[in-house]
Amino acid sequence: MQELRELAAQLLRDGAVDVVVGWEDSPRGARPIFAVTPEDAGKLIFDTRCLHDLATYLNPRRKQVVDLGKLALVIKGCDAKAVAGLLREAQLTRDRVVLIGVRCGGVCEDSMAPAPVELTPETVAPRCHGCDNREPRLVDHLVGEPRPEPPAPLLSLDERVAALDGLTPEQRWEYWTAQFDKCVRCYACRQICPLCVCERCVADKSRPQWIETASHPRGNFSWNVTRALHLAGRCVGCGECERFCPAGIPLAVINRKLQQVVDERYDYRVADDPEVTTPIGDYRLDDQQEFIK
Amino acid sequence: MSETRFLSREALKALVAELVASHTAVVGPAAAGGPAIPGLEDRQPPTHKGIFGALEYREVHDADELRLGPGMPRLSLKQFFLPQSEDLFSWKQRGADVEITETPTRFNARVILGAKPCDAAALEIVDEVMNWEYADEPWNGRRAASTIFSLACGVEDLHCFCPSVGVTPDSTKGADGLFTPVDGGWLVEASTDKGRAFLEAHAAHFAEPPSDAGEEGAAFRAGALENVSENVKIDAVRVRDWVDGHFEDPFWATLGIRCNGCGACTMVCPTCHCFDIVDEEEGVGRGTRRRCWDTCQASKFTAHASGHNPRGDQIARYRQRITHKFAIYPIKFGEVLCTGCGRCVRTCQMGQNIGEILVAIDAYAQERAGDAAAADAVAVGDEKGEA
Numbered sequence: 001m002q003e004l005r006e007l008a009a010q011l012l013r014d015g016a017v018d019v020v021v022g023w024e025d026s027p028r029g030a031r032p033i034f035a036v037t038p039e040d041a042g043k044l045i046f047d048t049r050c051l052h053d054l055a056t057y058l059n060p061r062r063k064q065v066v067d068l069g070k071l072a073l074v075i076k077g078c079d080a081k082a083v084a085g086l087l088r089e090a091q092l093t094r095d096r097v098v099l100i101g102v103r104c105g106g107v108c109e110d111s112m113a114p115a116p117v118e119l120t121p122e123t124v125a126p127r128c129h130g131c132d133n134r135e136p137r138l139v140d141h142l143v144g145e146p147r148p149e150p151p152a153p154l155l156s157l158d159e160r161v162a163a164l165d166g167l168t169p170e171q172r173w174e175y176w177t178a179q180f181d182k183c184v185r186c187y188a189c190r191q192i193c194p195l196c197v198c199e200r201c202v203a204d205k206s207r208p209q210w211i212e213t214a215s216h217p218r219g220n221f222s223w224n225v226t227r228a229l230h231l232a233g234r235c236v237g238c239g240e241c242e243r244f245c246p247a248g249i250p251l252a253v254i255n256r257k258l259q260q261v262v263d264e265r266y267d268y269r270v271a272d273d274p275e276v277t278t279p280i281g282d283y284r285l286d287d288q289q290e291f292i293k
Numbered sequence: 294m295s296e297t298r299f300l301s302r303e304a305l306k307a308l309v310a311e312l313v314a315s316h317t318a319v320v321g322p323a324a325a326g327g328p329a330i331p332g333l334e335d336r337q338p339p340t341h342k343g344i345f346g347a348l349e350y351r352e353v354h355d356a357d358e359l360r361l362g363p364g365m366p367r368l369s370l371k372q373f374f375l376p377q378s379e380d381l382f383s384w385k386q387r388g389a390d391v392e393i394t395e396t397p398t399r400f401n402a403r404v405i406l407g408a409k410p411c412d413a414a415a416l417e418i419v420d421e422v423m424n425w426e427y428a429d430e431p432w433n434g435r436r437a438a439s440t441i442f443s444l445a446c447g448v449e450d451l452h453c454f455c456p457s458v459g460v461t462p463d464s465t466k467g468a469d470g471l472f473t474p475v476d477g478g479w480l481v482e483a484s485t486d487k488g489r490a491f492l493e494a495h496a497a498h499f500a501e502p503p504s505d506a507g508e509e510g511a512a513f514r515a516g517a518l519e520n521v522s523e524n525v526k527i528d529a530v531r532v533r534d535w536v537d538g539h540f541e542d543p544f545w546a547t548l549g550i551r552c553n554g555c556g557a558c559t560m561v562c563p564t565c566h567c568f569d570i571v572d573e574e575e576g577v578g579r580g581t582r583r584r585c586w587d588t589c590q591a592s593k594f595t596a597h598a599s600g601h602n603p604r605g606d607q608i609a610r611y612r613q614r615i616t617h618k619f620a621i622y623p624i625k626f627g628e629v630l631c632t633g634c635g636r637c638v639r640t641c642q643m644g645q646n647i648g649e650i651l652v653a654i655d656a657y658a659q660e661r662a663g664d665a666a667a668a669d670a671v672a673v674g675d676e677k678g679e680a
Binding site for chain 1: 325367368377378451452546549550551553554555556557559560561569571573574583585586588591592593605606607608638639640641642643644646649
């Protein structure tokens with residue numbers, strides 16, 4: 001923690017950056033902080049509650065963050081994948097941001113806990129299971145001691161997907177109908193997504209109205225299916241959409257299923273290397289195409 | 294308030310059964326749930342667990358479904374008066390002929406049992422804007438068809454702050470009566486003619502309160518008020534005046550910086566009432582006009598056809614949320630557009646905390662007022678010196 005604070009204070013003191021975005025403690029648990037003075041940097045923390053994907057603040061749509069000037073961003077390995085996504089899709093230039101990587105031993109699911117949470121199968125975030133990037137490589141500085149691997153969760157995302165795959169199409173339809181029925185169409189899932197970068201989202205277009213605004217089943221299905229498909233092969237699995245959903249829709253399960261499909265068909269797993277192209281942005285002669293008839 | 298009656302747990306069961314049998318919808322806090330599929334149980338993020346999110350207001354068919362105790366439903370009562378989307382009318386067009394079918398604005402009788410006092414109070418506050426220059430028929434129709442009994446609240450957590458905005462945990466504002474939990478049931482008081490008529494119509498279920506219940510109920514209510522009073526200490530008038538007079542103050546930039554503009558706070562808010570009206574086509578020459586919840590936190594909310602957006606960034610949009618609630622509405626209608634339920638704080642995954650922000654604004658306003666007074670004093674002193 002001290003290493004992180006000293007580095008951030010140094011960057012601010014030297015004028016290398018205008019603001020350091022990381023985490024702080026608050027009456028509502030861990031949350032983002034925008035440190036602009038070396039004193040602010042003293043509030044930085046990193047613990048198991050720091051599950052927010054702060055790469056979302058690099059999204060060019062966030063004008064108020066762009067206006068702050070040059071940023072340093074504290075990132076975990078999973079967040080680095082989102083930064084790579086933004087670089088890959090030309091939404092960010094590498095010189096706009098100083099990346100401070102933290103060695104991560106997994107996070108919990110409750111950012112709002114009053115104190116750091118010990119990781120157990122009950123508390124660990126399912127997405128941390130089998131993480132291949134606990135030491136981010138796409139960084140300018142790497143801080144913290146190496147941490148042990150997180151425990152396996154009670155129920156992994158793959159197990160949740162398998163439970164869904166085990167249903168009949170009718171049961172699946174019933175399940176998703178009930179889930180999407182809860183949608184209030186606030187688009188929190190889109191707003192928080194580090195990779196939902198469209199200047200104008202298809203859901204906001206009204207001439208023609210591609211996606212109906214009303215929260216009836218047709219509108220809710222259109223929105224949720226479109227959101228998922230636009231992120232196929234791009235989603236980094238940070239799980240922020242599910243966490244932000246005020247209605248409790250299990251969006252991470254949909255995203256995980258799509259990751260599985262993309263992996264199976266295109267042998268592609270999202271990485272923190274911006275040079276690796278995505279299936280949607282790449283063409284290979286040996287791409288499977290038997291579905292084209 | 295009228296005479297206090299007592300409703301036992303058994304009598305509540307009979308009352309709900311009687312209402313359901315007479316085709317009166319009964320709505321109240323009940324366990325939130327979805328279809329149970331092994332491995333796919335309705336999953337609540339941990340931050341939604343505990344007091345928040347385990348409950349939802351919904352129609353019940355048996356009193357056993359009601360959870361008349363601690364806990365705050367994830368969404369407020371708003372959805373029962375201003376649904377997430379509702380049909381206004383449908384149309385059919387053939388050439389120049391347009392046939393309009395209006396949606397009825399008379400509604401079946403409905404009783405809401407166990408409303409959070411902050412949620413019921415919000416209805417009365419929003420009544421003002423819904424009857425300002427135009428009487429909103431669907432809203433008023435649903436209000437007229439509903440009888441609401443609030444449940445005296447024991448206060449949920451440190452994010453509750455109703456007294457800071459003029460509501461109390463045992464308020465009957467916006468409701469027709471109040472339930473206060475006591476041993477074996479509830480003390481029930483009516484606060485409006487509608488509430489009194491309800492108690493009379495169902496008098497058989499209500500009894501004389503047990504002798505010590507009055508004291509027990511009063512102690513519960515006093516304890517709750519004491520619990521919540523220290524949570525957010527502000528002077529709402531000072532906040533209003535500062536917000537009203539400092540639209541361009543640089544302080545705003547520090548208040549909205551971490552906000553993502555997701556709008557979840559406005560969806561869960563009992564008083565946020567902005568909507569979008571859309572025409573949805575349903576085949577050639579036919580469709581339905583609907584109104585749907587909207588949010589001032591979305592950039593599209595104020596996007597002009599020209600491409601200009603007067604609220605060009607999230608700082609401006611967050612300022613709007615605070616300004617509408619704590620200055621514009623109080624100045625126009627004499628009421629703060631917030632009942633201190635704390636849902637927005639519990640919902641915000643980035644840690645935007647309206648209680649903390651109100652305290653910060655109040656402190657900033659006080660500090661500035663102090664500075665200004667000091668500057669005035671110096672100026673006056675200078676003048677005297679010169680004289």
